[in-house]
Amino acid sequence: MLVMNKLRILGITFFTAAVASVISSCGDNKEPGLEFARNMYDPIAYNYDSPNKNFANGQTAQIPPAGTAPVGYDKVMDDYPNTIEGYLAASANLRNPVARTTETLEQGKTLYLHMCSHCHGKTGQGDGSIIKLEKFPPPPSYSTGNSSRGGAMKDLTDGKIFHTITYGLNLMGPHRTQLSPTERWKIVMYVHELQKVQ
């Protein structure tokens, strides 16, 4: 009798556990799940990425009116359009406004590693992770390559590098939406270091 009771208790325990595990494993991770007081989750104001019925295209983030300048924007690039003339003018007139210190150079390095190194390589040799896997054609090396706009890569000036980061060149896309002008100048500073790599 005692043995039977034990077995029964054991059986019931396992049965309960099995049912509980079956039930608790139910659930769809394609849906967020249970929510309480949803109205406390949603913002009253519009988030930049939330849908918005007030605009014709249904988005909150609208393209700013022409002529709008974001904070930290420098108007200077309007004078240097994405043409060969603009490129040469940038080379002649633009100098890096960011003072070169250990700190800014370090920031430039960090930005370079985040934004450039997967193509241009950690040392600027055009051997980044994407290039090594042959997913993308290699860019020229900063120290030994030649620019498609003439001259050696190691002779590129402040203005030329800044112009290229801003507008892109050949297969390199424009990076002005991802990097503020100051950030671009910090990268220019670090690229000059990589031009010296042997």
Place this chain on the structure above:
Amino acid sequence: MRSISLVFRRIAQSLLLVSTLSFGFQQANAQAPAGGAAPAASSGGGDAAAGAALFKQKCTSCHALDRQVVGPALKGINGKHSKEWLHKWIKNSQALVASGDAEAVKVFNEYNKTVMTPFPELSDADVDNILAYVEVGETAKPGGEAGAAAGTGAEGEAKKEGISNLMLGGLILIVVVALLVIVVLNRVIKTLDRIILQKQGVLPEGEVLEESTAVRFRRLAKNKKFVFFVIILLVALFGSLGWKAMWNTGVHTGYQPTQPIKYSHQLHAGTLKIDCQYCHFSAYKSKNAAIPSLNVCMNCHNYVTASDKYNGEISPEISKIYKALDYDPQTKKYGNNPKPIQWIRVHNLPDFAYFNHSQHVTVAGVRCQECHGPIQTMPEVYQYSPLTMKWCINCHRTREVNSKGNAYYDKVLKVHDQLKKGEKVTPAVLGGLECGKCHY
């Protein structure tokens, strides 16, 4: 009637067996390896082989064999222009254009006056090798090792999903079968009991098995063991449902919505090793680690179409980018009718909790993976951390403040000294005039 307890025992034993087995399955499943073999690549011999190396080194930045990149597709170029002309053009195209060569001027104008890099360093033999390679073309397509691995990984995931669903279904089936067995056996026992009683002459022969459902149900309700079984079942059901509801309300751990484009972080962040902040470039300077706009995708996907995996067609997922941008990959021109991709937000922090990415990424130096989990291994992103208040607070309790070189803490110490001296300290000194302090 006694035999019901026997039935219970049987069921308990089989359930024990099934649950042990299924746990075993789960374990084995979790360890299912995901590896991919790369097909071997080879290329032709002779001049073309030397040309292939040179082509890769010098030309692929702007040219491909079978499609326009920056410059024209080069397949069949030997038939279009004379060998001497090609030599001159490759070594210094601008000199050729400047000399007024009609063919050169035409090509130059056709490609929006894009200057081709001069290659004076190439010898005649080098140029011949390259042209030979262009003529022969790619003899064997190099296989994408990474792609194969990623594909296998995704398949593995799908298989795992399938088995766990099967397991779930199996368990439910077993519970249902167990209930059926109980009911059937109960009826069999009753019939046998009646036959025995009839044999013994206790029951008259004529009374047959006609019983109304209500009567049967009442008899079942009087069966203590059955009632006990039902109660256990209900307790298990409501107990676990309740437990789950209590703990998981508002906690979306594991939430993995289906996104409009099957973007794989495993491929981009894991295999290709693109830094998180290349695409989520606002994580270190703003409150939001924004979803990148499509122009960021186009920095690579103006070239990368993954067509080698889709028999020369553009990958259907990459086509979605082009369609959203109203971009024509043939002419490389953008149209006027772009439509945004509606990504589905995975991490939904309630609006009553303020969270700032830049504060955590830049000031504290928290790595992305500490909160978002092994994102570089996720073919499809899911929410890794619970994002509950307890989770936030536990980290804030244990992590050390990184005050080194942080002017904010210097200021706090300065103000502290001022207070000790009895000087007046205004909120403005502590940054109380910053716009974002109120208008965040």
